[in-house]
Amino acid sequence: MLKASNGVWLVAEREIGSKLRSKTFMISSGILLLLTLAGVLFAGFQSANTDATPIAATAETASAVSEIPDVDVTTVTDQAEAEDLVRDGTVDAAVLADEGVAGYTVIALEDAPSFLIQALSLQPDVVILEPMTTNPLLRFIVAIAFGAVFMIAAATFGGTIAQSVVEEKQTRVIEVLLSAIPARTILAGKVLGNTVLAIGQILALAAVATVGLMVTGQREVLNTLGAPIIWFAVFFLFGFILLAAMFAAAASMVSRQEDIGSTTTPITMLIMAPYMLVIFFNDNPLVLTIMSYVPFSAPVGMPMRLFVGEAQWWEPLLSLVILLVTCAAAIIIGAKIYENSLLRMGSRVKLSEALRS
Template identity: 75%
Template sequence: MSTPAPLSTASGIWLVAERELSSKIRSKSFLISTGILLLVALAGILISGFTSANPEATKVAATSQTASIVSALPDVEVTEVADRGEAEELVRSGDVEAAVLPGDGATGYTIIALENAPGSLVSGLSVSPDVEILEPATTNPLLRYFIAIGFGLVFLMAASTFGGTIAQSVVEEKQTRVVEILLSSISARTLLAGKVIGNTILAMAQILAIAAVATIGLIVTGQNEVLSSLGAPIVWFAVFFLFGFVLLASLFAAAASMVSRQEDVGSTTMPITMLVMAPYILVIVFNDNSLVLTIMSYVPFSAPVGMPMRLFVGEAQWWEPLLSLVILLASCVAAIAIGAKIYENSLLRMGGKVKLAEALRG
């Protein structure tokens, strides 16, 4: 009786990747959480689009002398009154936010309000000096803030979710001794590669689905200008995330291989989790700080968030994403090599936590 031929490396990697894919796709919790994430992304874009397209009008009372001037202001709903007394009555009752009456000042108008005059109304009727901006903002500050949240949140959710999945899978196989059966057919490096590739496919599928939903939402709400400015940053985000996730996934798997109980996974993967959370926090807090964003765009763990943000606001030169990607690729190769060594040396060691020095020495 002939013995079966051993699996090739490619076949082994694909079998492990297929196992990771099928277990996730059959998981109701994964499908539900993915659906909720897509709905939240779509709802956020639709709400912001409809809100910006249909801003709430400011209700203003005006006499026949001032009605034409006030009506020319954007987002203003004018109620014409006969005199000052009627205007004050509407302001006091809350039917209008302010009233614009003829006045003796430089502008020729007087604004009457109950407590605070609407800023848009004051600025619209003010006589402003000529303003010359030496370094004009390239994007709307509020839009820049929301885009920063979007990039940071998507990176955080995808990296932590699938990185955590890899870590739990590694420890579960050690706890149940399944790993010993697997290593009788394939090598530890083949097993690691299959896990990383399988979860990378799932993570990228989720990223592409979110990108598709975001594109549809921007088109439906007529935000074509935002869509055109987001096109290249989204593509670069996907490219950077691909290699950044491979780097993180290798480290998650290596860290998890050093313990034998699910209770210990959190402590051993905490440093990597902090690396995933840091870009999310930094890009939100420092979204308008060009120096911090520049540093983030060249650090491998934060480049998937920092570089797309700089591309969106127009602060990055054409060659900078390429240089950052080279740095990320070099870091990815180094992380895979170190992670594979730790994984290979720790996978069959049961009991207590394996020290990092011991895992590296073998």
């Protein structure tokens, strides 16, 4: 038999090579990268192209109006000149001084800009005890990004492992492989090969997003996302190894491609859960905290908490230790199931039998 290390790399190279030779995989990966770049560029250009609203103001009101964001102030001498500019469409509205409670009069042709009315209205002082550290829209977008990338990558490459395992059983290629390579070596090679592909895709997406943020001048967002993206990659690495071992073990319990779903559906649900939770509860500190310590959702929950500044410096380290322990346990149990189920053909192998054999 081959040495264990040689066998692992041999299987890993076979997994990587078969995937890279697949036109479907290459095209889908290219589309995913293009969609990521397009989304970042669109968001950046949208935030940069905010046209200023033209507003006329007298000398008495010009200073107050100029403090309003996204306003282009045109100074006029009196009300008559202001009304002329409003009527011919040069400005959207005019702000004049009066002796009323607010101290301003807004002149518009048909409808006054609501943001202008709100900015000039008298408002009470507001004290926020727990202010949000990030923009709510940006927080939501980042939550979708982390959740979607984790779900797509884990489901894609986890499904690849499952199909590969069943295909080898169905065609009896596994019997030939086992004559030269131990079962656990084959499992390690499959996990390693698909992990390399998954991490490669994650790094490519991160590179494309970084380029997009730099091109659109969103360096502040890039600086904020730097550490969370690094932690996401670290957590995803071990989280995917955990899921990959589970996918391989679950697939080894069946002998036909059409039966894969019967054993891998629970794992797929574990992958989808973090995506759904982070979308609906991205502003809920309690849910994010729980997610950041559960091994299956930590790759999404912990980076989100780091992005919004809700995690202490030691929390990612503790969460990573929990993930590593769970990963080790999953590999041990998964290897036992995989080894005991590979050569059992026909009906689905029960979990209790796979563990007891």
